[in-house]
Structure formats: structure tokens, C-alpha cells
Amino acid sequence: MPISRYWMAGTGLALAMVTPLAAEDGGQVIVVTGEGLGETPAAPAYDTRTIDRETLLSVPSGRIEDALSSIAGFQQFRRSDSRSANASAQGATLRALGGNATSRALVLLDGVPMSDPFFGYIPFSALAPERLGQIRVTRGGGSGPFGAGALAGTIELESAGIDVLEGVAGHVLANDRGETEVSTTAAARLGSGFLVASGRWDRGQGFFSTPGADRVPFSARAAFDGWSAQIRGVAPLADDIELQFRGLAYRDERTLRFEGADSTIEGQDASLRLVGRGAWQFDAIAYIQARNFTNRIISSTRFVPVLDQRNTPATGLGGKLELRPPVGDAHVLRLGVDYRRSDGELYENAISAFTGAVRARRNAGGTNTDLGLFVENDWTIGSLVLTAGARLDRWTIRDGFFDERDGDGFSLVSRAYSDRAGWDASFRGGAFLRASDAIALRAAAYSGLRLPTLNELYRPFVVFPIVTEANAALENERLEGVEAGVDLTPADGVAIALTAFDNRVKNAIANVTIGTNLRQRRNIDAIHARGIELSASATFGRFDAIASAAWTDAESQGSGFAAALDGNRPSQTPRFVGETTLSYRPAENWVFSMSLRHVGAQSEDDLETDILPAATTLDAFARVPISDGISLVFRGENLTGETIVTRNQGGSIDLGVPRTVWGGVRFGF
Template sequence: MRTRLRFAALPLVTFACPAMAQETSDETDEPTIVVTGQGLPDTPASPAYGTVEVPRETVLIAPSGRIEEALASVAGFQQFRRSDSRSSNPTAQGVTLRALGGNATSRALVTLDGVPVADPFFGYVPFAALIPEQVGRIAVTRGGGSGPFGAGALAGTIAIESLSPETQAPLGMSVLANDRGGTEAVGSVSAALGRGHASGTVRWDRGPGFYTAPESQRVPASVPAKFDSISGRLRVVAPLSDDLELQARVLAFDDARTLRFDGADSSASGQDASIRVVGRGRWQVDALGYVQARNFSNLVVSSSRFVPVLDQRNTPSTGLGGKIEVRPPVGPDHTLRLGIDYRRAEGELQETPISSFTGNITARRRAGGVTSDLGVFVEDDWQVGQLILTGGLRADRTVIADGFFRESDPDGAVVEDNRFADRSDWTLSWRGGALLRATPSLDLRAAAYRGLRLPTLNELYRPFVVFPVVTQANADLANEELRGFEAGLDWRPVEGVELSLTAFDNRLDNAIANVTIGPNLRQRRNLPAIETQGIEAGLRVARGPIRFDGSVSYSDPTIAGEGASLALDGNAPPQSPQWFAAASLTYEPKPDMLLSLSLRHVGDQFEDDQETEVLPAFTTLGAYAQVPLVGQLKLVLRGENLFDETIVTRVSGGDLDLGAPRTLWAGLRYGF
């Protein structure tokens, strides 16, 4: 039985520093110090890599109220499953870009205020832990790269920034309910703390959910996908000097879900803490350290007898890391970045298979290990007139150690005890690009890169079952490596109109995939490569009270098979649609009054590497309306999947799982 986190007992992080104890006085000549709560600014050549910004408004007006839907406005963004963080297993929330496939582990690096947020054991992104109301902006860069934590930025980087202190309302509240009895509640407080700033936010989402099984496939044991998640965050920002700023954050969450059958419960929980120091003087500095404590449990229910058959009762894991980046003053034409970063993940699974006939435990299993990555990087942007050149190198020492798999019988006698050899390696990655300001309205850009991803503990050591398919782990997995290049343009033909176009070619060597090796049997293996070429386009138009934002991408991913994987050669990788498209139309006739429609399309994709199971394309329409009432109080109406489109999220032997049907929300919002 999961335990509800006691948010009232969260430690309030305070720091004894003179800057926070001093009060501003009109009688002194001390300069005003403004804390930003942000990291160092983007470098001049950042646009060379085709970064797309998701503004705060897009996050706040998402019809579902979820961050993952706001990210889906960038064509090419994809989770492993098509369901969102209310109706999927948490471990299926791996994030990738550019249809590079996946096996539920993230191939894109997701950070919050510079700190990686992926689960240390599984590699999924805990979207239910992220609070949309506290997001300031999101920058999405498709394509691999170097820089801090670059070893995780295989398919790209999704950098989430918190709301800056000057834009925080002293009090924010939001309460909404939907037509199935689900609720969403958020509360936030913010206040000056000496010359610094402190804020705290709690969000609670719960609901009875919907049936993920089609009506024709429901049985007496079928139940709606109920969910109950709570997340709380404390953040402190304080000046240490005129150009040195301290940022500290504590986050805790607890997320419980039930999927398809009564008793098929899962729970993900965690506590994260980070400290960051940002210096904006002549020598710019960005230094941070973080620690994550996470856990996951899951009860697997037989789809034939509808009783528990596997209790994944405990998966404790710990992640820790940090970075130091320095930008020395090397002249107005250069922006030089030097740095070092470190990431370590440790964890193990603890599970017990259960007889579906007797209900007795048949075995006890434990498996886990440690992975780590130490990286050093250097990057320079050089401005020559209207041309900006950029290039960076990164060296990573990756370690996989202390791996084990142990199984005993119910009485404790050891049946299997495997110890896997430690491994380490050095890998050199790089990226380079050019940005030409061809005219005041036209930018031309090109980039090439090589990226790296270390296998997760989940991929290395944890087998799992999605009945009737068994997927084996593989302790011998090699690192994934991506090589790619792209070219594009950004054109602003008239004021208020922005058009972007990018063509890319990526090759993912040693791609880790769930490979079919027998009837209802798969194993995680390194494929020789996944190759994908494609085009991405974006259009933004702002005309008075009307705004349009559209994005579309087409890619053609294929598996390059040879040897044991020769039969897969030319197949599309699983979970990799060719077409993505998203568009939104927003009308804001006056402040705080807003109406928005959002359209999203995802093309056909295959469930498996044999191309035998197809997940059909879908198109959904969502809506958001906001009407001011009194002061900062607003009426909010939201609609998800208004045409009640059937969204198939999983198919296995004819059995389907479905995504969210039409859902209508209504409520009040204050301060946000």
C-alpha cells in the first residue's frame, strides 16, 4: 500500500547568508539587486541548432492541463506511449524526438532549471511531478549535442525554466473539475525574502479515469484508469553579491494509477533537491548539484485469470550529479564555455512472481547496479560580422558497475545468482554549427553533431511482462551513439510572421530496442542502427488579438539490420510515426479573456519490430476558454478530444488500450 507524502513535513530550505538578512532601505545608497532565478543566458549561436520555444501561455492553456500536451505543440515530440501521465504506466513516459523510436527510455535530455529530471533507474520523465503553473518557458532543441549533461541529449534537449520571481503572483489558486468526476487543484504562494525570493506550490490531480479497454473487450475485472497524484515544490532565490545568485529547490511527488484491471496498481514517488549558484560578472559561472531519491511499484494482473501474477513491490533508486560551467571573458566576439559534469544512478528492483492458481509467491528476485558518467566539455561561439560560428567537444567516461541478478525460491534458497562484469569507456562527441544573418528578415543555419546515451539500469537488468509478451533484460548492452546533420532557415517576411524550416539526417548506432527473438518473447538488444531523414516546419503568426502557431514534421525512420537482426532490415522502428502535426489558434480580445483551439495529428505507427501490429493515426481537437470575473479571478473552461477520437495506445494480439476520450473541464483560476 502506497503512503501519501506528508507535504507539511517537507523541509523548508533556508540559507544563512547576509544578503538574505538585509532589508532594502531608502536611506542607503546600495544598488538594487534583482534576482532572476534563471541560469546563464543562451549563447549567440544557440539559434544555429534550431531551438523552438514553448512559451508559458502554451503551457497554461493546454486543454488537458498537462505539460506533455504543451510539448506536443512541437512536432516530433513523442512519449513512448500515446497516453498521457494520467492513464499510462509511469515507466512508459520515455521522451524522444524525430521519430527515433525507443523502448520507454528517454532519448532526449529533459532538465528543470538545468537539472536532469529523468528517473535514475528507468529513464522516464515523471511529468506528474512537474507543475505547469510554475513553468516560465521551455526550449526544445531537436538533434544531439554536447555541453552540460550532453551524454543524455541523444535526440535533443528539452530545457524547462521555472517562472522568474518578478512574474510570480503573491497568491495563485486554480480548481477545476471534469465531467467524469476528476479534479485538479493548485495552490501557490510567493514572497520576498530579504533581497531574495521564496515560493511554494502544491498541485493535486485525481479522478476515477476512463476505461482504457474498448467496450467489446471489457470483463468484470475491467476498471477505469483512476489516478491520484500530488506534487509539491519549494524554491528559494537569493543574491550572494551584486552579480552572484543562489537558487535552491526541493520537490516531492507521489503518483498512483490503476491500469485496465482491478488491482493493477502502480505507484511512482520521489524527492529531489538541488542547489545552483549563478555568477553574471566578467567571469560567468553556472554551478549546480542535485540528488534524487525515487521509487516505483507495480502490481501485474493476469489478463486471463484477472489475479495478481507479479508484484514489483519496490524499485528504489538514487541519482546524484552536478556541473560547473565557466564562461571566461575572451573578448566581445567570442563566447567560450568550459565545464565538467557528473551523473550517477544506483538502484535495484525487488519483485515476487505469484501463482495465478494458488496466489502463493513462487520466487523472489532482485537485480540492479550502478551507472555513472563523467564529462568534460568546451564550446566556443565566434561572431564574424553577420556570421556566427560555433563548435564544441565533449569527452565522457562512462561506467557500468556492480550489476547483478539474483533469484531465490520462496524459502530463500538461491536459484540463480549472476554477477556481471564491470565496464568503462571513453567516448568523444562533438557538435558544430553556423548561423548567417543573411538579411534582417532571413537567418540561414546548419549544424552537425555526435551524441551519446548510456543504457539505463532498467534496460540492463530488469525483465518485464506485458501479457502475453515477455521482454528480457540484457546486461551486455552497449552505449547508443547518434551522428547527424541538419540545415534550415528562419524567415520573418513581415512583422508578426515567423517561418522556420529544417531538413535533417540522423543515424542512431547501437540503438537499444525490444527485439523479437521468439513467440511472445523479446529481449533488449543493440540494433546496428536506426536511420531517419526528414523535414520540420513551423509557422507563427500574430495579428492583433489573433495568434496562430503551427508545426509539422515528416520523417522516414528505418532499421538498418544485419546478422541476428537482418530480418528487421528496412522495417520501421516501433513507436515511430512518420507524421506529426500540431496547430493552435488563439483569440484574445482583451486582457485575461482568451479562446484557443488546438489541433494535433499523429500518424500510423507500429507496435512491434515485426510490423505486425499497427497503431492507427489519430487527430484530436482541444479547446480552452478563459473569461475574467472579478479582479484576477477567471472562469476557465477546457475540452479535450472534443470529437471523441479513438486513440489506440497499445495493441497486442487484438487487445487494445485506448487514450483519453472527450473530457470537459470547468473551474476557477486566480493569480496565474
């Protein structure tokens, strides 16, 4: 059944269900929230931070990944945002456990995993901040009830409800390069439910990511053109049961470095969610995702196509059922099962730089599945909350293959990889003690699991002059971690959180140098990260201050083939990251804010030979009402014009966003 038919069927069901529902006691209208089940009492035992809606709406770049950067320890594989990065490199991780382009953090939108089924990247450009009510980030914490993949933590995106979206709203912005950002949302109550439709379109010529001294006539700006559209409906089925539907479609086109070096991502997602808030609480989710990726590689010496990754169709299919039975006021028991199936294929042509003829045609892919069973209990004893949980995963890696034919269709390589399967157990537990009104203590220990992605298993790639080979024999990554922290509220409007952690990823997958300009994805012994995270906020009258910082001592542990990287910091992991935002609100709906962010030096490769220098950037945001429901908006990115090196491979360098100033109008809400 094509994804479009799933989409239409789901939309029709959601619209049919959004109808008035009266209570038996005289026609009282039931109001639904559109949210999942609430947090459990022990959630504060894990290092969780929240980004509220107002913060999301005042991000100077307007990008969701930059909003997440306000959480100490969050990082993408590279420093580029979703306008100038190749999408396949946009993995999300936490706590300096990065090192490759696959996400080690689990990103959920209304309970649905958002990682690409083939690559594991996050389609950040499709996730508009203005659609969200909040983001909850749990650093560490293991897999628990979230699902396999929450190795470094969990990032939960929650859609905004009708209480803040009702009506029509949007914004139109342009910057000093003539690029535009247009967004609109329309939301209405329909009987006892509601319906929200939204769209966003970002386009522009981009900036030169190649340094001026290295540009050639074929150098191109990092042009981008992307849109996304979402429809979401919520309806009551009973006074304590509601049905939620979400459909998301998007497409993003980007150019990187040279003319013709174009890439695209596109996707269509549909999900249904049934939430029960009665004595037997439950949260049931089912989803389907269709994704695709294309990418064309241009020779950096002859400036003609040498590789055409013309098609990478992938499908994600899965769901989750969580049940919270009534077990007394002192306990919250969670029982559940979740499932995810990822399958996809790569189709690419290798092209001769001299003749333009196809040298080889490659086709590779496979199927990964994970079925998880979990149980967790929170026990409240006065001001102390204890929690413990276990998870059992049945995983499979199967149907893997790699085929290569020459330009005339004759077979050069044909490999079918053996199927694999197994069981893995994960555990987590913690304690949270409210010692006083001003002091809370927390501690936790946990383990987690991540399967290698289809991309890591079967897809080789080239970023000239480096060739990186796939590895169909990769083993699962395993996390073991402990942490302890204190939350302080020394005065009204002042909050401080300090966390110390020790996390170790066994069998960590890394791009390991095995020859001159040759790397392969390998399991190294471990990545060990120890560090301190600080978050602080304060409100003094009309002034707000928010700060976060993370200092991490991370090292790769390798032996045998990986002995050369033993003791090195993992690639793309800075030692220190910090950000401070100061805001002033002179009157209702007025906002002036400035953000200072520092990212320490990091290396491009496992051998620490290609360094990305530290970078400090200054951003700004202003919202000035000019009439009821209409405001002027001004945004500034990298106002000091800092040189941000995002890639350095043997002196081949890419740069991040230069000084950029935006202005426009916001209406509604």
C-alpha cells in the same frame, strides 16, 4: 544521509540566504532573476524552439507532456498521457528516434536532469506547467555542454520568476467524470531575493482504457491520484552572484486495465545552484534525487496478481560546473565538467496465478556513472556566428547483478556481471547567418552518447502475453547527425522555420523479437531518421495562429539476430505528426483557442505486425475574466471523441483519453 535530511538542510540554507543585501552606493536593493546563464550567440544554429508561459497555461489537458506535443517531433513511447500510462513507459524523445520506453532526449528542470535514475522515464505528472516560465526545446544538437543523454535533443524547463508569480494564485477545475485538478502557488519577495511554494493535486476515477467489447467484470478504469509540492528560493550573495535552491516532492498512483493493477511513482529531489554574472561567468549545480516505483501485474485470464514489483529504490546524484571566462566581445567560451551517478535495485515477487503463493523472488540492479568534460566556443563575425565544441565522457557500468530465489528462499539464479568502463568523445559545430532582417540561415553537425539504463540492463518485464528480457551486455548508443534550416520573418508578427535533418543512432537499443511472445533488449545496427520539421506562427490583431509539423522517414537497420526488422520503421514512430492552434483574444486576459492535432499510424512492435491507427483530435481552451484576478476556465480534450489506440499487442488494446470537458476557476497572477 537520508534524502529528507538533505531536503531540510537545503531548505534551511535557502531560507537563511534570502535576506536583504544593499549595495554600497546608498542601499540600493539588488534584484535577482532565479535564472541560469543566458543563451550563447550560437544557440540559434541548432534547431531550437520555445514554448512561452501563456501557451503553457492554456494547454487543454493541463499536462506538461501535451504542451511539449506542440513541438513537431516530440513524442513519448506511447500516446497515453501521465494520467493513464504506466509511468515506466513515459520516455521522451525527438525526431522519431524512439522505440523503447527510455528517454533519448535529455529533460532538464532548472539545469537538473529529471529522468528516473533506474528506468530513464520522465515523471511528467510532477512537472506542473503553471510553475514554469518557458520551455526551450533543442532538437538534435548532440550532447555538447548539456550532458550525456541528449541523444535526440534537449528539453529545458525553466521555472517562472517572482515577476510573474508574486502573490497567491491557483486554480480549481473539475471535469464531466467528476475528476479534479487543484493547484496553488504562493510567492513573496524576501529582501533582495524571493521564495516560491507551490502544490498540485490531480485525482479521478479515470476512463476505461479497455474497449467496450473486450471488458470483463474485472476491467478497471484508469484511475489516478497524484500530488506534487515544490519550494524554490533565490537569494543574492553579491551584486553579480545569486544562490538558487529547489526542493520537489511527489507521489502518483495509477491503475491500468484491471482491478488491482496498480502502480506508483514517488520522488524527492533537492538541488543547489550558484550563478555568477560578472566578468567570469559561472553556473554551478549540485543535486540529489531519491526515486521509487512499484507495479502490480494482473493475469488477463484469471485476474489475480502474478507479479508484484514491490520496490524499486533508486538514487540520482550529480552536478555541473560551467565557466565562461572573459575572452573578448567576439567570443563566448564555455568550459565545464558534469557528473551523474545512478544506482538502484529492483525487488519483485512472481506469484502463482493458481495458488497465490510466491513462486520466485527477484533482486536486480547496479550503478552507472558518467563524468563529462566539455569545451565550446562561439565566434561572432558581423552577422555570422560560428560555433564548435567537444565533449569527453568517462562512463562506468558496474556492480550489476541479478538474483532469483524460489518461494522458500533457495537460490535459482545468481549472476554478477563484469564491470565495464570507457571513454567516448563527442563533437558538435554549427553556423548561423543573419542574411537580412527577414532571412536567417543555419546548419549544424553533431554527435552524442547515451548509456543504457539500469532498467534496460537488468530488469525483465511482462506485458501479457509478451515477455521482454533484460540484457546486461548492452552497449552505449551513439548519435551522428547533420541538419540545415532557414528562419523567415516575412512580415511583422509572422515567423516560419524550416529544418531538414539526417540523424543516425548506432547501436540503438530496441525490444527485439527473438521468439513467440518473447523479446529481448538488444543493440541493433542503427536507427536512421531523415525528415523535415516546420514551425510557423502569425499574429493578426487579436488573432494568433501557431502550427508545427514533422515528416520523418525512419528505419531500423539490423543484421544477424535483428535481420527481420531491417528496413522496418522503429516501433512507436509515426511518419507524420502535425498540430495547429488558433487563438482569439478579444480583450486583456480573455483567451479562446482551438487545437487540431494529427498523429499518423505507427506500430507497436519491431516487426510492424500490431498497428496503431492514425488519430486526429480537437482540443479547446477558454479563459473568461469575471473580476479583477478571477477568471472562469473551460477546457476540452478530444472533443470529437476520436478513438485513440495507445497499445496493441496481438489484439490486446488500450485506448487514450475520450471526450473530456473541464470547467473551473483560476485566480491570481
